[in-house]
Amino acid sequence: xxxxxxxxxxxxxxMCVYSSEExxxxxxxxxxxxxxPEPPAELxxxxxxxxxxxxxxxxxxxx
Amino acid sequence: xxxxxxxxxxxxxxxxxxxxxDPPKELIEAREQSPLSRxxxxxxxxxxxITGFDLIRQVMADPRFSSRKEFMSHHPTIDYSGYEVPPAPxxxxxxxxxxxxxxxxxxxxxxxxxxRMRLLTERIEQVTAEHLDAMEKAGPSxxxxxxxxxxxxxxxxxxxxxxxxxxxxxxxxxxxxxxxGETSDEELIAAYTATQEYLAELVAAKRASPxxxxxxxxxxxxxxxxxxxxxxxxxxxxxxxxxANMIGLGTxxxxxxxxxxxALRSEPELADRAIEELLRYLSVAKTFxxxxxxxxxxxxxxIKAGTMVILSMNTANxxxxxxxxxxVLDLDRQDGGHLAFGHGIHQxxxxxxxxxxxxxxxxxxxxRFPTLRLAVPxxxxxxxxxxxxIYGVKSLPVTWDA
Numbered sequence: 001x002x003x004x005x006x007x008x009x010x011x012x013x014x015m016c017v018y019s020s021e022e023x024x025x026x027x028x029x030x031x032x033x034x035x036x037p038e039p040p041a042e043l044x045x046x047x048x049x050x051x052x053x054x055x056x057x058x059x060x061x062x063x
Numbered sequence: 064x065x066x067x068x069x070x071x072x073x074x075x076x077x078x079x080x081x082x083x084x085d086p087p088k089e090l091i092e093a094r095e096q097s098p099l100s101r102x103x104x105x106x107x108x109x110x111x112x113i114t115g116f117d118l119i120r121q122v123m124a125d126p127r128f129s130s131r132k133e134f135m136s137h138h139p140t141i142d143y144s145g146y147e148v149p150p151a152p153x154x155x156x157x158x159x160x161x162x163x164x165x166x167x168x169x170x171x172x173x174x175x176x177x178x179r180m181r182l183l184t185e186r187i188e189q190v191t192a193e194h195l196d197a198m199e200k201a202g203p204s205x206x207x208x209x210x211x212x213x214x215x216x217x218x219x220x221x222x223x224x225x226x227x228x229x230x231x232x233x234x235x236x237x238x239x240x241x242x243x244g245e246t247s248d249e250e251l252i253a254a255y256t257a258t259q260e261y262l263a264e265l266v267a268a269k270r271a272s273p274x275x276x277x278x279x280x281x282x283x284x285x286x287x288x289x290x291x292x293x294x295x296x297x298x299x300x301x302x303x304x305x306x307a308n309m310i311g312l313g314t315x316x317x318x319x320x321x322x323x324x325x326a327l328r329s330e331p332e333l334a335d336r337a338i339e340e341l342l343r344y345l346s347v348a349k350t351f352x353x354x355x356x357x358x359x360x361x362x363x364x365x366i367k368a369g370t371m372v373i374l375s376m377n378t379a380n381x382x383x384x385x386x387x388x389x390x391v392l393d394l395d396r397q398d399g400g401h402l403a404f405g406h407g408i409h410q411x412x413x414x415x416x417x418x419x420x421x422x423x424x425x426x427x428x429x430x431r432f433p434t435l436r437l438a439v440p441x442x443x444x445x446x447x448x449x450x451x452x453i454y455g456v457k458s459l460p461v462t463w464d465a
Contacts, residue, residue: 011408012172014415021177030172053400055410057124 001044002062005032009058016059020046032058068364069097071112074139074373076449083446083456084316084345085390090114090378098382099362102373106144108137110371111364116382116402118362119374123351123407127359128372130409132158134354137371140450154286154293161408167294170284171412174223174277180415183219187423190218195431204438204462212310212459213303215424219416220302224295225276226265233261235303242304244451262292298413306417308347308447308455310424315444315456316345317429318437320392327394328429337394338421343401344392346377347454351405376402377454438462 003023005016012030016023022043025033039047044061051059075087085091090112093100098115113119122128132151135158136143151158156167173179198210205211217235221228237254240246246254265278266288273279277298281291317324327337351374355366366372380401381389387398404411411417429435437444438460445457 011168011410012176013404013410014175014177017177018415018418026173026176026178028173029169030174030176049400055124055406056408 001039001041001047003034003037003039003047004060004062005034006058006060007031009056011056011058013055015053015055016050019050019053023047024050069093069100071100071102074102074112074449076140078446078449081442083441083444084312084319084392086349086375086378086381087449090375091381094375094378094382097362099364102139104137104371105140105142106137108371110137110373111361111366112373112375113361114375114378114382115362116379116385119376119379119402120406122353122361122372122374123405123409125359125407126160127356128353129160129356130158130164130353131160134369135352135371139373152289152293154290154295155297156294157297157409164408167286167290168408168412170281170286171277171294171298174280175412175415177415180419183223183416184419184423186222187215187219187420188427190215191424191427195427199431202463203465204460207314207459207461208307208311208456209458211424211428212314213307215310216306216417216420217303219420220299220413223277223416224298224302225269225274225278226295226299230261230265234258234299238300238303241300242452244448258296259292262295263288265295266291301411301413302416304453305347305411305413306420308453309341309345309417309421311456311459312345312347312454313341313421313425314428314435314461315437315441315459316341316392317425318435318461319441323392323394324429327426328433331426333394334422334426336396336399338418338425339399339401340392340394340396341421341425342403343380343386343396343399345454346380346401346403348403348405348411348452349377349454350375350452376405432463434464435461436463 010032016032017026020043023036023039025035027033047061051061071093075089078087094114098118100112102110102112104110133148136148154167156164194211198205218228237258240254269279270282273282327333353372355368355370357368359366383389404414447455
């Protein structure tokens, strides 16, 4: 799985960090940062939750 | 218009007796018929009510649906014909679209991150413990709203923004009036004016001698005093009234679901999921409005430009297509992903703060008072009217074994 964030779309809700702190963080402006662009399989469910919950549809996870 | 379109005859004004946590049955029934219903506003405007989870997410994510105050000229139950709604005052970004909205929201986002809010945990624990101590000392009964639900989020948002908590007498009651749904227009105007006077003094004080807080930080920008007042109003109102109602109503809901409360007590690791479930189940910010800027297809219907849409958030959070057994409070619910904080660019800025506050306050309350119970029959607990922007209990008489 490859994870990317469209930082132009990101509104800094923090839902990705809330879904998986292992994969996401926020910078000082609150914008999402991907910590692990190719997360291990045990984190995929959490990443899918982050994709679903992002209020700005800013996260992409491609298989 | 096809014949199959469902119509909601009137916006319900009451919940079913004995069901203070459930959306009115007319809205639940509307959702059973269709996620999208035709609805005629009080002035005759032909609009829509959306009760389906997916459709609400679609509308809230679509910039063709505006939040601008001046487009919200129709009211579901009050006829404002002939009255022109002015645009939102500078800084009140909840009722604006981008790019104006992000001028105000952007500088705030970094102040409310998951990490920053979690750093407040210890302070919130301390404030919570102080209020539990005071309850214990004065007990063994109290109104939970005044003793616990209101002061904790109020102190936290005041400290975060840099508003002296001692000043709360000058705005707290007014905020209750804005959001409580039981205030005349004259009272609302007076409350708004008084709050603006206070905020003008506050912003001037922050400019004169900045301290280490969000409002002071914002004075170091190109935002005008008027804009800062508007932003401060939004932040104070949101910080004072929303989590407070979640704590009050959440306590009521847990007391009415003793097996769920027992599970929360015996499995503290349930707390995060439990808070998400309470947010879903109670959805205190229950209704939002949008206005279509152009014709938009939603759920197989065309919402015409200039048409208003009512989004019933609490009904959508009970959508059986998203949540199995939606009317059951299940603290161990795994699916999550509710709409309690909204969706799209306006999604609650303070949601991570609310989570930390609820996560600290509710378990601490039940740890300190294991025998906490209602001091009146459940049907006598006074709730806010359906007209209120934020739902909740007006007071919650509780007692415990000393």
